[in-house]
Amino acid sequence: MNEQMTNDTSGCVSHKLVYKAFLFTLPFWIIIAIYLHDDPFMVLKKYRTYDSDVVLNEEHVGWFIYKNNRDSIRFNSFILGNSCTMAFLCHDWEKHLDNGDRAVRLFGNAESLKAILLKLQALEREDAEIKNVLIILDKSSLSKINLQSGFNHILPAEISGKSYFSTQSEFLQAFIMPDFLFPYLKYRITGRVSSDMKFMNPYGRVRNFMNNDAINPRDWMIKQEGESYWTSRKEEFPERDKQLVVAERAIYQPQLALLKEIADLLYRHNTLLRIIISPDYNQKKLNPSDTEMLNKVFGHECVFDFSGINKYTEDYHFYYEQGHYRPVLGNLLLDSIY
Amino acid sequence: MQTIELLEILSGIFRKVLKRDDIFLTENTTAYDVEGWDSLTNMVLIGEIEKTLGLRFTFREIVKLKNVGDLCHAITEKRK
Amino acid sequence: MSFISFEFVILFVICFLIYYIVQKRLRKYVLLAASCVFIGYFNLLFLVTALFVSILTYCIGIMIESARAKRYLQTIYWSGISCLILCWSVFRHVDVLTGNASFIFPLGISFYTFQAIAYLTEVYWEEERAEHNLPDFMLYMLLFMKFLSGPIERPADLLSQIKELRPATYRMMSYGLKLIVVGLVKKLVLADHISPYIDGIFSSIYTASGAQLLMACLLYPVELYADFSGYTDIAIGGAMLFGLRLSPNFNRPFVAQTTTDFWRRWHISLSSWVRDYLYMPLTSLTRHLGSSGIVISLLVTFVALGVWHGVGLNFVVYGLIQGIIIVWELKTQLVRKRVSQKIGHWLYGLLSGVRTYLVFALSLVFFKAPTVQAAFYFIRHISFQTNSCWKEINIGMSDHICIVSGSALLLMLLYEFGMSRRNLLHQLEMQSIAIRWTMYYLIVFAILAYGKLGTENFIYLQF
Numbered sequence: 001m002n003e004q005m006t007n008d009t010s011g012c013v014s015h016k017l018v019y020k021a022f023l024f025t026l027p028f029w030i031i032i033a034i035y036l037h038d039d040p041f042m043v044l045k046k047y048r049t050y051d052s053d054v055v056l057n058e059e060h061v062g063w064f065i066y067k068n069n070r071d072s073i074r075f076n077s078f079i080l081g082n083s084c085t086m087a088f089l090c091h092d093w094e095k096h097l098d099n100g101d102r103a104v105r106l107f108g109n110a111e112s113l114k115a116i117l118l119k120l121q122a123l124e125r126e127d128a129e130i131k132n133v134l135i136i137l138d139k140s141s142l143s144k145i146n147l148q149s150g151f152n153h154i155l156p157a158e159i160s161g162k163s164y165f166s167t168q169s170e171f172l173q174a175f176i177m178p179d180f181l182f183p184y185l186k187y188r189i190t191g192r193v194s195s196d197m198k199f200m201n202p203y204g205r206v207r208n209f210m211n212n213d214a215i216n217p218r219d220w221m222i223k224q225e226g227e228s229y230w231t232s233r234k235e236e237f238p239e240r241d242k243q244l245v246v247a248e249r250a251i252y253q254p255q256l257a258l259l260k261e262i263a264d265l266l267y268r269h270n271t272l273l274r275i276i277i278s279p280d281y282n283q284k285k286l287n288p289s290d291t292e293m294l295n296k297v298f299g300h301e302c303v304f305d306f307s308g309i310n311k312y313t314e315d316y317h318f319y320y321e322q323g324h325y326r327p328v329l330g331n332l333l334l335d336s337i338y
Numbered sequence: 339m340q341t342i343e344l345l346e347i348l349s350g351i352f353r354k355v356l357k358r359d360d361i362f363l364t365e366n367t368t369a370y371d372v373e374g375w376d377s378l379t380n381m382v383l384i385g386e387i388e389k390t391l392g393l394r395f396t397f398r399e400i401v402k403l404k405n406v407g408d409l410c411h412a413i414t415e416k417r418k
Numbered sequence: 419m420s421f422i423s424f425e426f427v428i429l430f431v432i433c434f435l436i437y438y439i440v441q442k443r444l445r446k447y448v449l450l451a452a453s454c455v456f457i458g459y460f461n462l463l464f465l466v467t468a469l470f471v472s473i474l475t476y477c478i479g480i481m482i483e484s485a486r487a488k489r490y491l492q493t494i495y496w497s498g499i500s501c502l503i504l505c506w507s508v509f510r511h512v513d514v515l516t517g518n519a520s521f522i523f524p525l526g527i528s529f530y531t532f533q534a535i536a537y538l539t540e541v542y543w544e545e546e547r548a549e550h551n552l553p554d555f556m557l558y559m560l561l562f563m564k565f566l567s568g569p570i571e572r573p574a575d576l577l578s579q580i581k582e583l584r585p586a587t588y589r590m591m592s593y594g595l596k597l598i599v600v601g602l603v604k605k606l607v608l609a610d611h612i613s614p615y616i617d618g619i620f621s622s623i624y625t626a627s628g629a630q631l632l633m634a635c636l637l638y639p640v641e642l643y644a645d646f647s648g649y650t651d652i653a654i655g656g657a658m659l660f661g662l663r664l665s666p667n668f669n670r671p672f673v674a675q676t677t678t679d680f681w682r683r684w685h686i687s688l689s690s691w692v693r694d695y696l697y698m699p700l701t702s703l704t705r706h707l708g709s710s711g712i713v714i715s716l717l718v719t720f721v722a723l724g725v726w727h728g729v730g731l732n733f734v735v736y737g738l739i740q741g742i743i744i745v746w747e748l749k750t751q752l753v754r755k756r757v758s759q760k761i762g763h764w765l766y767g768l769l770s771g772v773r774t775y776l777v778f779a780l781s782l783v784f785f786k787a788p789t790v791q792a793a794f795y796f797i798r799h800i801s802f803q804t805n806s807c808w809k810e811i812n813i814g815m816s817d818h819i820c821i822v823s824g825s826a827l828l829l830m831l832l833y834e835f836g837m838s839r840r841n842l843l844h845q846l847e848m849q850s851i852a853i854r855w856t857m858y859y860l861i862v863f864a865i866l867a868y869g870k871l872g873t874e875n876f877i878y879l880q881f
Binding site for chain 1: 423424425434435437438585586587588591592595614618621622624625659855858859862863866867869870
Binding site for chain 3: 357374376377378379380381382384385388397398400401
């Protein structure tokens with residue numbers, strides 16, 4: 001009888017706690033339900049096309065596009081690196097490769113060396129044929145040895161090795177943040193994306209669904225505006241002062257270790273590698289010690305440094321804005337390196 | 339030996355070891371009541387007490403002592 | 419599974435629900451089953467090792483008690499202790515002994531081995547009766563809330579609770595939940611934000627600038643404290659939900675004015691363990707040497723404490739530094755008292771607190787650096803140059819992270835100050851439901867919005 005009373009008492013207490021906990025967490029359950037229903041970042045399920053009014057995580061999208069199409073397309077060539085990969089379209093690169101080689105873009109915004117290594121390791125685990133690799137880097141990417149945080153930088157669990165739960169929880173966390181949640185709810189109610197909505201994509205389709213090539217809305221703007229695209233955006237295209245500036249060194253021991261791991265992996269696969277150091281609009285030259293380090297690790301024949309003052313960086317028409325250049329320049333660079 | 343006498347001797351030892359003149363022990367005194375008497379100085383005090391009174395405690399006997407009263411009692415038992 | 423993983427949340431919730439549904443006499447088996455699942459989830463060998471050590475300790479405890487009248491008592495006790503230490507040492511050094519670097523050190527073994535040693539010693543000293551109920555003893559050893567990184571529980575504290583298994587009151591459960599939330603704030607909002615940057619400096623000692631080395635040195639104690647005390651809060655809070663009170667592990671260590679006092683406030687379950695089972699017996703053995711005996715005992719104790727943390731000379735040096743400083747404090751007690759009287763207690767207290775923090779921070783360089791040489795290089799190259807730029811001083815942390823973690827640090831210090839004056843969590847319970855739930859929502863929101871949810875491990879998991 002006493003044990004029964006104790007059971008009832010402790011049972012009542014735990015019921016009370018569970019009930020109160022449920023009430024307290026009710027708003028979170030509602031938000032989670034919306035998240036699970038909408039899957040705004042398109043990471044909970046597989047989709048045939050990755051088209052969204054929400055700015056998607058490029059790491060996930062690229063990987064899912066690869067996995068969706070690898071059986072039908074047999075990708076063996078990979079464009080890796082930061083967002084400057086938008087200048088290198090897969091079918092343009094394929095012209096320089098062997099017949100039948102098919103490419104996919106697996107880039108990341110502000111990509112780190114660590115992420116590039118993990119992607120290559122994931123491809124290796126998938127038994128992918130890594131025949132050709134084109135890596136687009138700059139001084140900033142070369143210095144980054146840690147994975148970036150934030151929902152638009154999280155690597156898929158298959159690539160990062162983290163648990164599925166911890167990866168998904170970062171997306172859920174991003175969803176709960178007011179600066180995403182409120183604009184998103186407004187978008188859901190109104191059905192319209194306005195330009196002030198953070199993390200929302202007002203441009204419609206921004207990628208090729210088969211190989212993740214970029215479809216840059218600025219191409220349309222350039223077509224419409226012509227020369228005035230550049231002349232009316234002086235703040236995005238500041239004057240260069242023609243003085244050669246050498247960037248600070250980026251590659252130290254931790255970076256070197258990652259680069260060597262990348263090199264070892266590509267060597268194992270007999271990969272044909274090309275590394276392009278992007279032509280920086282501000283014409284800052286990559287530090288010679290970094291170039292030397294890259295040449296030592298990968299070989300002179302693989303590394304192409306287009307930074308500094310040269311015919312590619314001189315012409316502002318090659319650029320969308322300071323941080324990114326156009327496929328027309330990308331093609332010139334490909335012609336140069338092949 | 340009377341407890342009062344023993345307390346006086348112990349107070350003298352405490353003053354000598356802890357280098358303070360303002361120590362006056364009672365049976366209920368514990369380490370919390372005496373500044374400087376802690377785990378670092380406890381064994382030094384015990385060693386000095388043993389040397390002065392010509393006796394030896396076992397480790398178990400030392401650890402069981404909770405206050406000065408227990409110490410007086412233990413000393414009295416030892417001397418018997 | 420880590421405390422901040424989905425799998426643990428599921429396990430905990432299921433365990434909690436079943437615990438309060440079943441009859442009282444079955445509850446310990448629920449906790450035992452959950453503990454076995456928790457341990458075995460990492461690696462079944464970890465569970466096997468933990469079971470082996472627990473059963474060995476259980477048997478030796480009974481043998482010690484039954485051998486009481488016989489001359490073999492000491493032999494049995496010391497054999498038992500030797501077995502436990504040998505087992506721990508073998509696992510600690512197996513990667514070095516076999517050359518197989520991939521061998522995984524069983525999780526929690528340092529903690530439950532010390533717990534086992536404490537138990538056997540208490541039985542040997544006749545302070546505790548040997549436990550004859552195997553399930554009770556197994557739960558004492560394997561309880562999942564304290565298995566990974568302590569607190570190291572004494573039999574008098576935990577075993578007695580397990581035998582009774584009193585159900586938690588609503589107030590206790592509510593307090594436990596609050597403590598879990600506090601732990602999550604420390605871990606997710608503070609420790610995990612700053613740790614990648616500090617770890618980055620420690621892994622590139624030879625290329626970091628002097629200012630960066632200085633900042634990493636100064637910030638690492640904060641990271642370690644937030645991580646470990648956060649874990650402890652979650653462990654204690656979680657145990658409270660089952661009606662169990664675990665021992666405290668921290669008591670505002672950064673207000674300590676001496677290293678001696680610091681170690682009474684930092685990792686209390688370990689420091690009190692080494693005090694009671696190593697330092698006290700040593701000082702008893704060496705008391706005929708007077709103060710020299712104390713010095714020897716202190717140095718041996720703290721070197722052992724350092725070695726407990728890891729293999730390598732750097733851990734020995736870490737422990738040795740603590741011992742040397744405490745010896746110095748012992749020898750200079752009167753001098754320091756005079757200085758305090760001269761410059762004023764308040765100023766002296768402040769300077770002493772800063773000194774204690776800096777000494778601990780410097781000693782942690784040996785704790786964190788891979789080798790002694792790297793640690794000495796680190797210390798030699800610390801720079802106080804005032805012309806360092808913000809980019810160096812913030813060691814790569816973005817302004818957002820600086821603000822978030824700075825705010826979290828300030829909140830943590832205010833919380834601990836408040837708790838020392840009065841129990842803030844109890845105070846919160848006395849407020850109206852509107853105020854309470856507003857606070858709860860704000861804190862939970864802060865964790866969800868600013869917590870770094872991607873990381874899964876706690877620092878002290880490696881020990």
